[in-house]
Every structure is written in C-alpha cells, then in structure tokens.
Amino acid sequence: MSRLDTLIEALRCLPGVGPKSAQRMAYHLLQRDQPGAARLSAALSEALANLRHCERCNNFTEQAVCGRCADPRHDRSLLCVVEMPADLSVIEQTHAYPGLYYVLMGRLSPLDGIGPRELGLEKLIARASDGQVREVILATNFTNEGEATAHMIAELLDARGVRVSRISRGVPVGGELEHVDAGTVAQALIDRKSL
Amino acid sequence: MSRLDTLIEALRCLPGVGPKSAQRMAYHLLQRDQPGAARLSAALSEALANLRHCERCNNFTEQAVCGRCADPRHDRSLLCVVEMPADLSVIEQTHAYPGLYYVLMGRLSPLDGIGPRELGLEKLIARASDGQVREVILATNFTNEGEATAHMIAELLDARGVRVSRISRGVPVGGELEHVDAGTVAQALIDRKSL
Ligand SMILES: [Zn+2]
Numbered sequence: 001m002s003r004l005d006t007l008i009e010a011l012r013c014l015p016g017v018g019p020k021s022a023q024r025m026a027y028h029l030l031q032r033d034q035p036g037a038a039r040l041s042a043a044l045s046e047a048l049a050n051l052r053h054c055e056r057c058n059n060f061t062e063q064a065v066c067g068r069c070a071d072p073r074h075d076r077s078l079l080c081v082v083e084m085p086a087d088l089s090v091i092e093q094t095h096a097y098p099g100l101y102y103v104l105m106g107r108l109s110p111l112d113g114i115g116p117r118e119l120g121l122e123k124l125i126a127r128a129s130d131g132q133v134r135e136v137i138l139a140t141n142f143t144n145e146g147e148a149t150a151h152m153i154a155e156l157l158d159a160r161g162v163r164v165s166r167i168s169r170g171v172p173v174g175g176e177l178e179h180v181d182a183g184t185v186a187q188a189l190i191d192r193k194s195l
Numbered sequence: 196m197s198r199l200d201t202l203i204e205a206l207r208c209l210p211g212v213g214p215k216s217a218q219r220m221a222y223h224l225l226q227r228d229q230p231g232a233a234r235l236s237a238a239l240s241e242a243l244a245n246l247r248h249c250e251r252c253n254n255f256t257e258q259a260v261c262g263r264c265a266d267p268r269h270d271r272s273l274l275c276v277v278e279m280p281a282d283l284s285v286i287e288q289t290h291a292y293p294g295l296y297y298v299l300m301g302r303l304s305p306l307d308g309i310g311p312r313e314l315g316l317e318k319l320i321a322r323a324s325d326g327q328v329r330e331v332i333l334a335t336n337f338t339n340e341g342e343a344t345a346h347m348i349a350e351l352l353d354a355r356g357v358r359v360s361r362i363s364r365g366v367p368v369g370g371e372l373e374h375v376d377a378g379t380v381a382q383a384l385i386d387r388k389s390l
C-alpha cells in the first residue's frame with residue numbers, strides 16, 4: 001500500500017467520511033494545504049499524548065482534575081449529568097447553573113454495543129456518592145437514547161439513595177441541547193423535576 | 196487555547212468540515228478511536244515527508260519518476276491530460292488507452308485564484324515538448340472549469356506546434372469523469388477530435 005493509500009485509508013477513521021471523501025481530503029491536503037496537514041498531524045499526536053479524562057467530571061482535560069472541578073466557587077452539592085462537552089457549554093451559557101458537571105461522553109446505545117459498562121456509569125455512581133453531592137440533575141438529550149440513559153442513571157442512583165432530578169421538557173422532544181437557545185435551556189433547568 | 200481546541204481547529208483544514216463537525220470528529224477520535232487518530236497522525240506526517248509529484252506526469256509518487264512513467268511498455272507518443280488522479284484511474288479501467296498521462300492536480304478556477312500559473316501549466320508544456328509526445332489528449336471534465344482548462348491548454352500547445360485532441364462528449368455535459376461508467380469513457384476516448 002502506498003503512503004497515499006495509507007493516508008486515504010486513515011482519513012476514513014473520521015466519522016461520516018467514506019472512500020470518495022477521504023480521497024478528496026487527501027488530495028486537498030497534499031495539493032493545497034500541506035501546512036494544514038502538518039498542523040493536523042501534530043494536533044492529533046499532541047491531543048493523544050496530553051488529553052485525558054478529568055477524574056471527577058470525566059470531561060477532557062490536560063490535568064488530573066480539570067479547572068472547573070478544582071474551582072472552589074462552584075456549588076459542590078449539585079451535579080449535572082450531560083452527554084457531551086458541547087452540552088456542558090450550552091448549560092454554562094445560560095448562567096443559570098451554579099453546580100458541577102459529569103460528562104458521560106456518550107449515551108446508552110444498545111445497537112452500537114454501548115451499555116452501562118461501556119458508558120462507564122460506575123464512575124458516575126462513585127462520583128455522585130462522594131458525600132458532597134446532594135442532587136444529581138440529569139440533562140441528557142430528550143432523544144430516545146438520552147431518555148433511556150437518564151432512566152438507567154436514575155434507577156442506579158435511586159438504589160443508592162441519591163436524589164435525582166431531570167431537566168424539564170422545555171427542550172423540544174426529540175431535540176438536542178446543542179441546538180436549543182440558552183433561554184429554553186435555562187427554563188428547563190429551573191423547571192427540573194424530581195425523579 | 197487547549198490542545199482539544201487546537202485539534203478541533205486543525206480538523207477544519209479538511210474540505211467540507213465546519214466547526215460542529217470538527218468538534219464531533221475530535222470527540223469521536225479521542226473517545227472512541229484513539230488508534231485511528233494515531234494512525235491518521237502518522238499517515239499525514241509520512242505522506243508529507245515522502246510523497247512528491249512525479250517529474251514527468253505530476254501525479255503523487257514516492258520516487259522522482261513514478262512507476263507508470265518509468266514503465267517502457269506504455270506508448271510515449273500519447274499524453275493524456277486529466278484533472279485529478281481519480282480521473283487517471285477511470286481511464287485506466289477502460290483498458291482503451293496505451294499512452295502516458297499528465298495530472299494537472301486541479302483545473303483553472305479564476306474565482307478560487309487558480310490561473311495558468313497556479314495550475315503549473317508550464318510544467319505540462321515542457322513535458323509535452325519532450326520530442327517524443329506526438330499527441331496530447333485533453334481529458335479534463337466537461338464542466339465549465341474543465342472546458343476552460345482544455346481550451347487554455349489547447350491554445351498554449353497549439354502555439355508550440357503540438358497536436359492536441361479532446362476526448363469526445365460521450366461524457367455527459369456537466370458530468371465528471373469519476374462518476375461515469377468505463378464504457379462511456381472508452382467511447383469518448385475513441386471518438387476524440389483534433390482541436
Ligand atoms: Zn472536571
């Protein structure tokens with residue numbers, strides 16, 4: 001296999017990139033943007049070597065504990081569970097939430113083989129049982145998978161006596177947090193219901 | 196800027212990748228496919244370090260002159276000009292062409308600032324004037340840009356007394372070679388007209 005074929009093949013690890021578009025990307029990088037290709041190669045290896053998951057919130061970070069979790073100004077009695085880092089950003093933009101987060105980095109998805117173990121829910125359970133958390137707010141998406149994830153987490157935490165709430169359906173049914181305006185998300189936080 | 200942000204930014208050098216999809220790609224690589232990310236990083240730097248343009252046909256190669264150009268079994272009196280390596284592959288699949296190629300690696304595109312100089316047409320002119328080439332067959336796409344490219348090349352070669360032909364319009368008007376069946380392309384080669 002030539003190095004060009006190896007590159008085309010390697011580009012296919014990107015989600016949504018098929019053979020044709022991998023080929024187009026490879027030609028573009030080699031022909032028109034070699035500096036971009038060099039930056040991408042370096043950024044990938046730098047990220048792999050340096051990024052890890054925060055011990056407390058599971059978000060990507062370059063330290064053992066991320067800046068947010070280490071910051072004493074946040075309310076440590078509230079733990080908001082989101083699917084992805086982008087969801088965390090959406091909630092931060094509401095300025096309506098004083099607590100901390102837990103980022104699942106995914107959702108239950110039986111068809112893709114992602115069950116409670118693959119999602120690492122035991123890490124969330126341990127985090128929520130630290131003695132400081134008084135309420136876990138579930139802010140997974142209102143998709144089928146996000147709802148199933150919320151129900152599973154609620155069940156697991158319930159069994160351990162942790163208080164659990166779910167942000168309200170101010171977020172449109174079937175909708176994803178990332179695509180909703182901050183006002184709606186703020187309302188959904190305020191209207192959260194105990195589960 | 197964190198290394199995660201650097202990676203997201205770097206992914207945007209890929210054609211057709213906006214901020215949202217760069218973010219999705221970064222999360223996917225870090226969360227679900229670190230081996231793929233490592234392979235991609237290595238493939239990019241390997242390709243950058245080792246791939247260059249063939250001195251004769253301008254296609255990507257790891258040698259000074261590619262295997263095809265070095266192979267004495269091809270008819271050196273025929274030079275077929277294509278836009279991209281994928282077009283060359285399409286013509287090879289017809290088994291109807293015994294000659295050599297020249298790969299432009301693009302097309303004239305004034306709106307993108309790609310004129311005759313940016314396209315490196317002087318390299319093609321020099322190649323076509325080696326004393327062995329007796330006919331240059333233009334097989335650029337039948338899009339507006341491909342047609343303009345063909346006309347420009349025909350003019351330049353004409354002025355130097357090189358015989359030029361254009362593959363026939365068996366290829367649908369507005370169509371791209373890459374998406375046409377081999378039979379149609381074969382017919383277009385056979386029906387080529389002198390320009
Ligand atoms: Zn953290």
Ligand SMILES: [Zn+2]
Binds near residue numbers: 252253263264
């Ligand atoms: Zn060559």
